[in-house]
Amino acid sequence: MPDAIDTSGLPAALPLPIDITVRNAEQGVNQTGKAARLDTNGVLASFPFEVKENTILFTTLDMRSIKATARGLIKVRSLRSMGEGGGYEVLADFLELSDDARQKIERLLGRHTEDVPAPVAPPTAPTFQPQSTFRAAGAATFLPPVDYQAVNQQTERRQYFEPAPLRGVSKATTATKFWGSLGVSAYVLVALAIIAIFPKGRALEMYLWSHVWWAVSRTWYWANHIGDVKLWGQSPDN
Numbered sequence: 682m683p684d685a686i687d688t689s690g691l692p693a694a695l696p697l698p699i700d701i702t703v704r705n706a707e708q709g710v711n712q713t714g715k716a717a718r719l720d721t722n723g724v725l726a727s728f729p730f731e732v733k734e735n736t737i738l739f740t741t742l743d744m745r746s747i748k749a750t751a752r753g754l755i756k757v758r759s760l761r762s763m764g765e766g767g768g769y770e771v772l773a774d775f776l777e778l779s780d781d782a783r784q785k786i787e788r789l790l791g792r793h794t795e796d797v798p799a800p801v802a803p804p805t806a807p808t809f810q811p812q813s814t815f816r817a818a819g820a821a822t823f824l825p826p827v828d829y830q831a832v833n834q835q836t837e838r839r840q841y842f843e844p845a846p847l848r849g850v851s852k853a854t855t856a857t858k859f860w861g862s863l864g865v866s867a868y869v870l871v872a873l874a875i876i877a878i879f880p881k882g883r884a885l886e887m888y889l890w891s892h893v894w895w896a897v898s899r900t901w902y903w904a905n906h907i908g909d910v911k912l913w914g915q916s917p918d919n
Contacts, residue, residue: 691718691719691720691722691723691724691725693718694717694718695716695717695718695719695789697746698715698716698717699715699716699719699742699743699744699745699746699789700713700714700715700716700742700743700745701713701714701715701716701724701726701740701741701742701743702714702740702741702743703728703732703738703739703740703741703755704738704739705736705737705738705739708733708736710732710736710738712728712729712730712732713728714726714727714728714729714768714771715727716742719742719786719789719790720786720790721775721778721783721786721787722774722775723755723758723772723773723774723775724740724742724755724772724773724775725770725771725772726770726771726773727763727768727769727770727771728768728769728771729768729769730768730769731760731762731769732757732760732769732771733757734757734758734759734760735756735757736756736757737754737755737756737776738754738755738756738757738773739752739754740752740753740754740755740773742782742786744785744786744789746789747785747788747789749785749788749789750785751778751781751782751785751786752779752782753775753776753777753778753779753782754775754776754777754778755773755774755775755776756773756774756776757771757772757773758772758773758774759771759772760772873886
């Protein structure tokens with residue numbers, strides 16, 4: 682383990698150390714420390730426990746001074762003990778760092794220039810602009826184009842029946858009517874059988890069926906004797 686760590690490739694120490702958290706589930710590493718030096722190539726941090734060299738760690742940098750958080754993968758290059766109870770000083774290189782994390786680190790180091798507002802041009806004298814005769818067009822939409830000709834040519838009738846309001850065919854097919862009627866009849870028969878299991882239900886069914894049978898019998902009788910009906914005053918008996 683070296684007595685001193687070569688930090689010549691890193692910038693000067695940060696004004697205020699930032700919090701750094703490193704994790705490695707395979708080696709059971711989950712530590713929080715302080716980063717004293719930092720750039721987009723590497724980081725110098727201190728941790729309370731030892732981290733082995735060449736260990737790859739998932740790192741989270743909490744840069745509270747700019748209210749930002751950066752994440753990436755680092756690989757431990759070297760480390761040294763800071764004395765009994767002082768923990769360990771670790772020098773690591775970034776293996777993976779997103780563009781967003783790089784921009785945040787650059788901004789922390791004062792190298793970020795995209796957030797500087799552009800200079801405001803001095804106000805100029807108003808110029809005369811003739812009013813347009815026509816009303817300005819609305820904002821452009823980004824809907825995909827519709828081939829109306831292809832839509833109008835789509836006249837093929839669907840071979841299945843859909844309920845409203847998605848009905849593609851205005852009239853149900855013969856097969857749909859048959860199976861629908863068969864299904865309704867089956868449900869009715871099952872319901873009648875369940876009702877007939879109970880005495881009150883069976884009595885109610887018998888009452889209803891007796892009236893239905895009487896109505897059908899009378900209708901059948903008059904349908905077969907409709908020619909025998911004699912009006913009042915037109916028969917020889919009255």
